[in-house]
Amino acid sequence: MLEFAGIRQEQLNRISSRNPCNFNRVYGGHTQPTFDNNGSMIFLDLSYNFLSGSIPKEIGTMPYLFILNLGHNNISGNIPQEIGNLKGLGILDLSYNRLEGSIPQSMTGITLLSEINLSNNLLSGMIPETGQLETFPASDFFNNAGLCGVPLPPCGDPAAASSSEHRKSHRKQASLAGSVAMGLLFSLFCIFGVIVAIVETKKRRKKQDSALDVYMDSYSHSSTANTSWKLTGAREALSINLATFEKPLRKLTFADLLEATNGFHNDSLIGSGGFGDVYKAQLKDGSVVAIKKLIHISGQGDREFTAEMETIGKIKHRNLVPLLGYCRVGEERLLVYEYMMYGSLEDVLHGQKKAGIKLNWAARRKIAIGAARGLAFLHHNCIPHIIHRDMKSSNVLLDENLEARVSDFGMARLMNAVDTHLSVSTLAGTPGYVPPEYYQSFRCSTKGDVYSYGVVLLELLTGKRPTDSADFGDNNLVGWVKQHAKLKISDVFDPELMKEDPMLEIELLQHLKVACACLDDRHWRRPTMLQVMAMFKEIQAGSGLDSQSTIATDDRGFNSVEMVDMTIKEVPEGKQ
Structure with a gap:
């Protein structure tokens, strides 16, 4: 996986004008064919840069490539025939460049292609009539002056055009008087x-x-x-x-x-x-x-x-x-x-509000259970079931009672429905929360949400962000915790929690066990969110806590499985 996408305008717009930056993330120069050791690469994103030169033919030596995004650069030359060797390609974006020539016939052999964008180039000739290309909307080929054929208007026939002009010249004089009269009447009507x-x-x-x-x-x-x-x-x-x-x-x-x-x-x-x-x-x-x-x-x-x-x-x-x-x-x-009065869990745990709000273990446990309850409702009580796709601490908001509220559910689905040219990172999660199987199939699932929830639970237990901690070395939070499981596992817990009550260690270990079950690399072995709720209930029953007040099962929600009937448009299996 290689992502060197530049910063987009909508991201720059969110940077405060009071704290200007003097650097950017835009790369320039010529593309160089250095694909010798990248045969297993599946995701290549070099969009929104100033790259120039032509697309190297060696790009066809990456048979497992699933996503190729070279859009919004200054790339010229022809689309190489070798691109047709990318039999596993599912998403291709070459828009906003200076590519010329015709679309290679070899691209008709890319049978898995589900999204393409060749708009805003200098391409010409007929769009190949076989394969997937004729099934895409015309907008994917717009602003290529010389391009024609389905789904664009048909290519002109010079002989037919010449014959048509000849017939028009014979009729021109006969209809001139009538045309003038009708034109005057129409003009008066338009003015009125x-x-x-x-x-x-x-x-x-x-x-x-x-x-x-x-x-x-x-x-x-x-x-x-x-x-x-x-x-x-x-x-x-x-x-x-x-x-x-x-x-x-x-x-x-x-x-x-x-x-x-x-x-x-x-x-x-x-x-x-x-x-x-x-x-x-x-x-x-x-x-x-x-x-x-x-x-x-x-x-x-x-x-x-x-x-x-x-x-x-x-x-x-x-x-x-x-x-x-x-x-x-x-x-x-x-x-x-x-x-939501207290903002996001990320802010309270790690950000600006950390100094103002202290979350003891009782509050963190309540937040963990509330977030699990909300996610379980999406997975099991909605018809069809809703996959969040971006579960993380910044999407867990806290109301005036510090009750967890899951936000942005349905947003990735909405973006997928109205804009087919988003990056995979937007649709499939945030670094540190993305389950390992997403990097292989890019197919979202409820078990992927369970993995992301496990990371949120680790944040509550450790007080650490999922990435970028100096303690992690080359690992992220998940790898760091798994590494400590072989040493002294209690060292991963937030020191603030241990200061609060040293006797909490047993209960923290029980919740850590739930988190590790959610974080199993084998997605089929992860619990469902209903099973996570059952684990929490069992822990609290064993510790003598009032499980009815803390893990209320949505009144009738989980017991009678009261379904919420909705009309969500089904997404094709390959895009979930």
Whole structure:
């Protein structure tokens, strides 16, 4: 696996202007064919750099390559015929380069290809008519002036074009008089229609102008406003209503959200993640909500976006962050969530809020059980079952009672539905939490979520981040804990917990055993989240704790398996 992707614009937009960086992660120069020892590579991402030169033919010597992303560079020359040797290729992105010539016929032999993007190049000729290529949408081939054939318009026939011009010249004089007359009538009709439309438009906008002027004037004079926010077409956008799932929010408009966040000001920004930025918004009635402004979304997935939002909005559980509403404004997509007072578990354990909130073992145990309960609900109580795909401590939020709420469930699925050109890291998890089988098949599963949950449980037990600790050496948190299992396992526990009560060691070891079961390299041997809940209940029963208050089984949720009927669009087996 090799990833040297450059920093994208949406990532740069989230960097605070008050702390500018003087470095970047963009590579330049010529590509060099150094593939001699990479025959087993399955993931190669060199996108968003300044790479130049041609694609080396030696790239065809990597038969196990599944993802090849060279998009957004300055690569020229032809697409080599040898690319057809990549029989296992599933995703290919060569967009936004200067590639020329025709699409190699050899590419029709890549039968596993499920996603391709050759747009914005200088390609020409006919798209090969056999194989997978004709099944992809036209947008995957756009902005190649000389390219034609399915799914683009058919290539022109010179003989037919010449004959057509000859016939047109004979009819031209006969129809000239009639054409002039019809043209005059049509022009008069158009002028009249335009006048009527202008008058009506002015009437509709009259009331909006004064409100818009107030907003634009106040935000344009703010030196710290978030300049990445797009206000194109804002006069109409102010009156756009939210699609909501809660009665108190049904009268909200985009103008209300704009006002509540001070124009999506950086001072309202409370978090950033792989799917977008999150802003704190205080509404006119005094209530506080969190607004997520999505990235990676374009105007192309409106129907899919609406369908996924309607589905996610139906999912209600005390250990999930509920979606309250959503809004489409031009190319922007806004999601409104219930606000969580204490932010994310990552912040409380490792980040800015660590000094202000001390999590004793009772609080950590409650968080571990709550997160497990929420994940179990997604896996077992929803029809069809929902795979989170990015379970991590920053996606476990804490409410005013320090109750764990799993967030961003359904987001990876949404992104997959509306944007087919995301990186695998966005869709399949975060480094440190990704199960080993994902690097081989890129197929997400509930057992992958169980592995990621095991990492979160390790964070609660050790107080350490999953990566980048000086204690780990070349390992990550999982490898470090497994290494200590051969030495003195109690050394992995957070010293703060041991200071609190040395007698906790037995209970901590029991919870560590649950974490290790979740982290088994063999996914089929990992427990389900229902089994994890049963393990916690057994531990608490043995320790004399009140298991009914701590591990409540969702009232009727897990016992009678009360199912939540939803209409989630099924994703093909290979993309889950």
